[in-house]
Amino acid sequence: MISGKVFLLPAPTLAADWTEKMSRRVAEVENCSVRVGRTFTVRSEYYNSSRLQYRGEDILYEVCTQRGERSGRVVALVDHDCYGASLTFVFGQASLRGGCAFVALARLRNSFWGKPPDDSLFALRVVKEIVHELGHTWGLPHCADPKCVMHFSNTIADTDRKGPAYCAICHSKRNSCGGLKPIP
Numbered sequence: 739m740i741s742g743k744v745f746l747l748p749a750p751t752l753a754a755d756w757t758e759k760m761s762r763r764v765a766e767v768e769n770c771s772v773r774v775g776r777t778f779t780v781r782s783e784y785y786n787s788s789r790l791q792y793r794g795e796d797i798l799y800e801v802c803t804q805r806g807e808r809s810g811r812v813v814a815l816v817d818h819d820c821y822g823a824s825l826t827f828v829f830g831q832a833s834l835r836g837g838c839a840f841v842a843l844a845r846l847r848n849s850f851w852g853k854p855p856d857d858s859l860f861a862l863r864v865v866k867e868i869v870h871e872l873g874h875t876w877g878l879p880h881c882a883d884p885k886c887v888m889h890f891s892n893t894i895a896d897t898d899r900k901g902p903a904y905c906a907i908c909h910s911k912r913n914s915c916g917g918l919k920p921i922p
């Protein structure tokens with residue numbers, strides 16, 4: 739069994755060196771080992787053709803299945819626009835007890851909002867959303883501090899306002915909620 743690690747499962751559209759760079763940046767924030775795992779492809783049956791989006795709960799279930807018996811955390815990077823059961827879109831979703839999560843990349847790109855591409859802004863947004871979803875897998879709820887990475891992003895402006903790191907309170911909760919210990 740592999741323990742004490744975070745695995746990023748990249749979408750097939752992502753360049754290997756880019757995903758490696760993301761893993762290093764997430765490792766700096768989380769202060770733990772982050773590795774790139776195998777490619778994660780979203781099944782076509784999760785697509786809702788009337789919404790032009792993929793259903794988040796199905797993707798999350800699939801990620802959790804792929805995590806299997808690993809004690810580390812698994813975060814899939816999904817290069818699609820996704821929605822949730824009660825949400826018109828999601829930047830990502832996490833299983834609070836399953837140690838698995840995904841980040842939906844489509845709305846993190848400026849092009850989605852009709853703005854000129856900005857690779858460094860896109861990368862920063864991706865890091866924030868990965869850390870946010872990882873925070874949920876450590877058991878952290880949303881945080882009221884708009885600068886904290888655990889603040890809920892209702893809009894892309896919320897994501898841009900917050901930093902890529904945990905506030906002091908979330909940081910201490912994260913340590914006390916078990917850090918990288920296996921989920922019971």
Ligand SMILES: [Zn+2]
Pocket residue numbers: 870874880890
């Ligand atoms: Zn959240």
Ligand SMILES: [Zn+2]
Pocket residue numbers: 881882883886887888889904905906907908909
């Ligand atoms: Zn916080």
